[in-house]
Amino acid sequence: MAITLAMLKTFVSVAENGSLMEAAKQLGRTPSAVSMALKQLEIEFDTQLFSGERKGSLTPTGIFALEQARNLTDQCDEVFSAIKAYAKNEIGYISLTCVPSVAEHILPQVIKAFHAQWPKVEIEIRDADSRSVINAVHSGRVQFGIASLAKNLPGIEFTPLFEDSLGLVSSAVDSRPAPNKSINSPKMRSFLKNKKLLLNSITQTITLPEILENQENSRITVHNVTSVLALVKAGAGLTVLPRLLVPDTDTSLNFIPFTDKKLRRTVGLFQRNGTLLSPAALSLIEKIHTRIAEIELNMGGNFTKLEQPTQER
Template sequence: MARINFDLQELQAFVAVAERASFRAAAEDLHLSAPALSRRIEKLELLLGVRLFERSTRHVSLTNVGRLFLDHARTALEELESAMLGISDLAVQRSGLVTVACVPSAAYYFLPSVLTAFSARHPRIRVRILDESANTVLNAVIGGRADFGISFIGTQEPEVEFESIFSERFVLAVRRDHRLAARRRIRWEELADERFMTVDKSSGNRVLIDAALAQLARRPSGFFEVAHVSSLLGLVEAGLGVAAVPRLALPVEGHPTLRGIALVAPEVSRTLGLIARRGKPVSGAARVLYDLLRQAARRAR
């Protein structure tokens, strides 16, 4: 088989034009002149013996062969970048910024241990956490303010790729001295007479719970409403009532004040996932953190 010799720059040029659907925009991204970019694409097409793009004065689109080659080109570039980051001597010298948008419960109880491992391997890379509501996390990823996100919404968004990493049930958070604290499970209907506290209707968690309980004859109504689950736990600790929260939001077992009790009839759960912009693969240092989070989630299941 004949060997095909081309430069990495030609592969990067092809991916840039394919993603931007514009030679001009791709040239600006790569800090090249338009003629220089065109020469790289022409050389690659000549080496492969196929046309990768259909061109007109106003429009650029991939050919059928070009669409197939794009998947292989992206994979090759990602694997090369990951391999370079995996070399410890180079990784230590690498610097930069990774931005992760994350729902607060995951940011508080799931992310720290992964960040500890990441920082040990890449001490020169800074990490910025946008701990916001699920909707804000989704918008941060779609808008490009975050390299990727951790959330429980996004599966229906055409602009987002959602990779499930963790499924968790909602539990009832109570003080250990509460009269319900000795129970192993509680039906939602039993909470109709409790001082029940909840997040407000703008919260994705509230939407999940309301939808799941819509058919119940008796259901809890909120005495207090707050914006974040962390605030709910503070109110529970203060003895103001009980609250339904994702299991991940509860402190670890053995907490001196709080306890979680299984909620049933129905069981309500949410699925956390890693979300990224479709067609914009997570790469570089962000990819290393992305993979560490995925591995940690698998261990936690």
């Protein structure tokens, strides 16, 4: 019979209590079961651990065995406690990367709520463009990512989270057309006349003739969202961005959605096929869903939460 953790714990209890009866009470076992466990342990060690039948004192081997058994049982208890805490989100590690709009407008409230509930979980966040997000997930550098879907990729699982409109973003000083009133092609050509379009990764994907015409006259490309919005506010030009990046609370900017309903982006969760997210990561994602639903209520038709099946724990 192999030595078991239960046998070692029984030995430690008897040695510390100096009595079979007290150890049996502590362990919730009968004295005969405790005595049998000690006999089996001595058979496995091929030596006596106690001096005499009353188990009141240890042999030299028993003293050494007690120190070793305590170390092992304490370590096992720590391991078991850590596993239970991990399963309950009390400890853990989450790594993710996401596009700037998610990092700025969705994650702050999510992380605040999550860490108030699970303060010992370590979280590492990076923001990047969609291509870099997907590459980080594919290479295994992060557990999951949140970005725009361009096309289905082998080895990557995509779960949609929300859609939002794309539109022109201008300074609030330029009040035409009215904020949040969609703009069609004839009005867009008139609106863009004599205006500089600040290029970014999104403008380069739009094939509207009015946008393409204006791109030819632009000499400014800005890859950072904060920078391009600062330029727009300063009156240096206008740009194209998703709705989430221009909240209603920012009165210095106008968001003018495109009439074409095809000009929307789909943002979702990326993870490698076959991987299971930790309980802590799943809990964080649940809070992301909740936050997206809150944003949908505030933004109306230009932002839509997408329904998806809940991942099993």
